[in-house]
Amino acid sequence: AQKITQTQPGMFVQEKEAVTLDCTYDTSDPSYGLFWYKQPSSGEMIFLIYQGSYDQQNATEGRYSLNFQKARKSANLVISASQLGDSAMYFCAMTTETGKLIFGQGTTLQVKP
Amino acid sequence: DSGVTQTPKHLITATGQRVTLRCSPRSGDLSVYWYQQSLDQGLQFLIQYYNGEERAKGNILERFSAQQFPDLHSELNLSSLELGDSALYFCASSASGGLSYEQYFGPGTRLTVT
Numbered sequence: 064a065q066k067i068t069q070t071q072p073g074m075f076v077q078e079k080e081a082v083t084l085d086c087t088y089d090t091s092d093p094s095y096g097l098f099w100y101k102q103p104s105s106g107e108m109i110f111l112i113y114q115g116s117y118d119q120q121n122a123t124e125g126r127y128s129l130n131f132q133k134a135r136k137s138a139n140l141v142i143s144a145s146q147l148g149d150s151a152m153y154f155c156a157m158t159t160e161t162g163k164l165i166f167g168q169g170t171t172l173q174v175k176p
Numbered sequence: 177d178s179g180v181t182q183t184p185k186h187l188i189t190a191t192g193q194r195v196t197l198r199c200s201p202r203s204g205d206l207s208v209y210w211y212q213q214s215l216d217q218g219l220q221f222l223i224q225y226y227n228g229e230e231r232a233k234g235n236i237l238e239r240f241s242a243q244q245f246p247d248l249h250s251e252l253n254l255s256s257l258e259l260g261d262s263a264l265y266f267c268a269s270s271a272s273g274g275l276s277y278e279q280y281f282g283p284g285t286r287l288t289v290t
Contacts, residue, residue, distance in 0.1 A: 098278065107178070108266060108281035154219065161232040162274055163209060166219035 065090045067155050067167035074172050076145045083130070084140040084170045086155030096158040097138040099129065102169070103151040111153075114138060145174045179203065180282035182267050188288045194255040197285045201248055201269030207231070208250040209270075209279060210242055214263040225250055226272075257289045 066089040076082035088097065099111040114122045114129045122129040130139040142149055152171050156164040179202035189195055201208050210222040212235075221234035225244035236242075239257075244250040254261060264286050268279040 100281075106264060106286075107283050108268075109178075110278045110280060113278050156219075159232075160274070161224060162207060162270060162272070162277060162279070163221045163224050163232050163234060164211070164219075164268075164279060165221065168218050 065092070065095075065157060065159060065165050067157050067165055069155055069167035069170050071170045072168070074170055076142075076149075076172065076174055078147060078174055078176050079144055081141060081143045082145055082172065084142070084153050084155075084172065086138045086140065086167060088136050088138060088155075088157050090136075090157065090159075092159065094160070097129070097131070098156045098158065098164065099127070099138075099140045100154045100156060100166075101149075101151045102154065108154075112140070142172075147174050147176060150174045178280040178282065180267060180269050180280050182265075182282035182285050184285060185283065186286050186288075188290065189257060190290055191257055191259060193257050193289075194253065195257065195287065197252040197254070197265055197267075197287075199250045199252070199267030199269075199282055201250070201267075202280055205269035205271050205280075206248065207270045207272060207277075208244055208248070209268045210236075210250070210252050211266040211268065211281075212263045213266060213284075214260075217263075219266075222252070254287070259289050262287055262289045 097114045101109040155167045181200045206227045222236040224232040268281045270277040
């Protein structure tokens with residue numbers, strides 16, 4: 064069965080520092096997609112970054128990068144130069160062939176000024 | 177703004193009642209997904225439609241049903257509501273139904289069952 068595990072319920076980071084949010088996944092499918100979403104306190108789900116299982120390079124989107132280690136089945140999100148507006152819940156998710164998303168439990172990130 | 181709209185934003189109803197949640201996908205997106213977010217279950221996939229046809233089913237209760245109409249908007253019907261159905265219900269859309277297409281989420285409908 065496919066599963067996403069986020070082992071950090073909560074994280075703190077100082078403003079302007081980098082932070083890594085952990086995500087491990089389990090699947091037997093050869094093809095899959097890995098996503099990160101941000102959910103601020105207002106509740107909306109915001110797409111951040113995508114990594115395909117066959118992509119050779121780690122995905123980057125502005126201050127977000129995905130550290131993809133296929134052999135370890137990990138897809139950690141790195142946020143560089145944290146900002147106060149980065150305080151939110153972050154979800155790692157995986158897609159199957161149909162595209163449905165399987166989510167982890169989420170990590171709450173708090174950025175300290 | 178993701179381009180996905182959901183109505184209503186908030187819904188308060190009593191146990192045993194039936195409600196309908198509506199979703200309009202982003203222009204051009206053919207695939208619609210419904211998710212439920214609750215404190216105890218987290219984010220759970222309910223059902224997916226692609227161009228009017230049901231494509232995948234997740235942890236959707238028999239009391240719940242959905243459909244996607246020819247104009248691609250979708251409705252999620254929840255009946256015989258129970259207290260445990262209180263949750264945030266998201267609709268998401270993607271261009272296609274494949275695994276490499278990012279899903280854009282609507283703002284959600286917060287359902288409170290009293």
